[in-house]
Amino acid sequence: ERMNKILEIDKDNMVCVSEAGVTTSVLQDAVQKEGLFYGGDPCSGDSCFIGGNVATNAGGNRAVKYGVTRDQVMGMEVVTPTGEVVTLGGKFRKNATGYMLMHLFIGSEGTLGIITKVYLKLVALPKYQQDLLVVFDNLDDAIALTPKVMNAGITPVCVEFMDNASIKQVEVFLDEKLPKSENGNYIIIQIAGDNEDVLMDQCEKIVELAEDNNAIDSLVADPAVIWKSRKAYLEADRARSLVFSMEDIVVPMTEIPGAVQQISRLGEKYNVAMHCAGHCGDGNVHIDILKDDRTQEEWEEMLPKIQGEIYALVYKLGGRLSGEHGIGYKREALLEKYTDPVELKMMKAVKKALDPKNIMNPGKVVSINDEVPVEE
Ligand SMILES: Cc1cc2nc3c(=O)[nH]c(=O)nc-3n(C[C@H](O)[C@H](O)[C@H](O)COP(=O)(O)OP(=O)(O)OC[C@H]3O[C@@H](n4cnc5c(N)ncnc54)[C@H](O)[C@@H]3O)c2cc1C
Known part of the structure; x- marks a missing residue:
């Protein structure tokens, strides 16, 4: 809650750099004052934070035209479970420089690291x-x-x-x-x-x-x-x-x-x-x-x-069990039941690799408790 500052609205690059604890509607209003527009708009905008939106890959009303939160994120700063600080992506709109690790953190529901700063794409405010x-x-x-x-x-x-x-x-x-x-x-x-x-x-x-x-x-x-x-x-x-x-x-x-x-x-x-x-x-x-x-x-x-x-x-019908609210604790068993075993194995491998001590939201999304005990 103390990381609640919009650090920069870069009008030329059309990027907003924000701390994770800025309320979504506050950010929407701030960029609008500059004649710009932030496409993300979950219905909880008055109460949720940008960091939470990124962590859940929030969807919302405007996804039809602007996409979900993933489509707005250009970069982020993350504190890893092993205590390092890393910046992934940045103010650039294209990036083919190795694995796009930023996308692993989007929608990871706090299970892989703590997002502290976000670079968000802006567009011109429609008239x-x-x-x-x-x-x-x-x-x-x-x-x-x-x-x-x-x-x-x-x-x-x-x-x-x-x-x-x-x-x-x-x-x-x-x-x-x-x-x-x-x-x-x-x-x-x-x-x-x-x-x-x-x-x-x-x-x-x-x-x-x-x-x-x-x-x-x-x-x-x-x-x-x-x-x-x-x-x-x-x-x-x-x-x-x-x-x-x-x-x-x-x-x-x-x-x-x-x-x-x-x-x-x-x-x-x-x-x-x-x-x-x-x-x-x-x-x-x-x-x-x-x-x-x-x-x-x-x-x-x-x-x-x-x-x-x-x-x-x-x-x-070719669908999935969550479109935007994610898995959390509530749907963990359902994810286990309905997900392709190969896909599930990959998810668990990512969790184990990035959070070897299983300290980040253990038990949310995928459970690896049996395989990786938390060390004292
Ligand atoms: C009335 C209402 C309407 C809603 N409408 C929509 C909607 O239209 N579209 C939609 O997608 N969702 C909607 N939601 C759910 C929505 O996903 C969340 O409200 C929002 O995106 C989560 O942000 P938050 O800040 O509240 O996160 P929280 O609920 O506090 O956290 C969500 C998860 O992310 C993790 N997390 C939070 N911040 C960080 C961070 N900085 N780094 C790492 N992990 C973090 C938490 O540990 C938790 O697992 C709605 C919810 C409500 C109550």
Whole structure:
């Protein structure tokens, strides 16, 4: 928390050099004041740190256009588990100088070293931005809009969705009426650029595609209202059921409609509240499974069954068990179960090589406790 300084905004090289403990939204605002733009934008931006974003390879809303945190990182300073300090990468945009070790640390969840400084890529701040809210009474139609927009030659900044149950939960949480919440499912699309006419043409095209896909309404959205609602999804579920499981699956874009369709039906099968929302522009879907007033015993019996069905489907569709939240302790056993043994062996070899005493977040991501005991 004391490493909270933005060290440099280098406008010519379009790079921001930041200590790891700078809050993401603080960095976004600081570069924006200089007419620049940082592409990373996890929904937790007001509370998470840049170092945490890099350590988890955070995704977020703008990944469709700008990529995930990995795509923003040009370099970093790391303190290794053996107590050395190393700088990997730097202010340059290309690097073919040996193994790109920096990428091992991105998404390593603190298991390989401590990231203390980050070099982040900046781009020019787009002049215009437009947020559209497209409402469907059918979730399948809503989700199916995504590939159609992407294939129409439009690259939105964000394509997000919320199912009707999530919208209703957010309404209760924020104590605010949201548009068409009675039976609506939302697709939220943000487009941005420097030419207002092109942007308007893109809006019209999206509305046309939405109508062809049975949308019941297309609205120019108030960004403050619509993004507050989208970002409140997780906290709204937590307020209803303190215990819940948040799944974070990712599938190829074309498989999203099928995946969401089948997963959301599990709620009926198990008679449990399952709320779906997420980043459908990049195939990343969050599914909150709520414990509500079930006993702990019932919950522990039911949850693995639902997860088993979800992950069997996701892997059948060519997906993975986490798109952006990572593995931590929660999914370590699942990673072990679903990952190709060769890939898993490589992950463990990297962990053992860089952290021989297993002192960095032991037990997170991959467990090597049996093989490498921590020395006294
Ligand atoms: C409301 C809400 C919305 C969210 N929305 C999104 C979203 O849209 N997209 C998304 O990807 N994620 C989202 N997340 C999860 C997101 O990944 C994290 O919020 C964020 O990226 C983690 O940063 P943090 O600073 O909070 O890290 P923490 O949660 O504190 O740490 C995460 C992990 O990284 C390690 N770590 C932290 N800092 C460092 C460091 N400097 N060096 C090495 N290891 C480190 C920790 O040990 C831990 O294992 C959301 C979370 C919440 C609560």
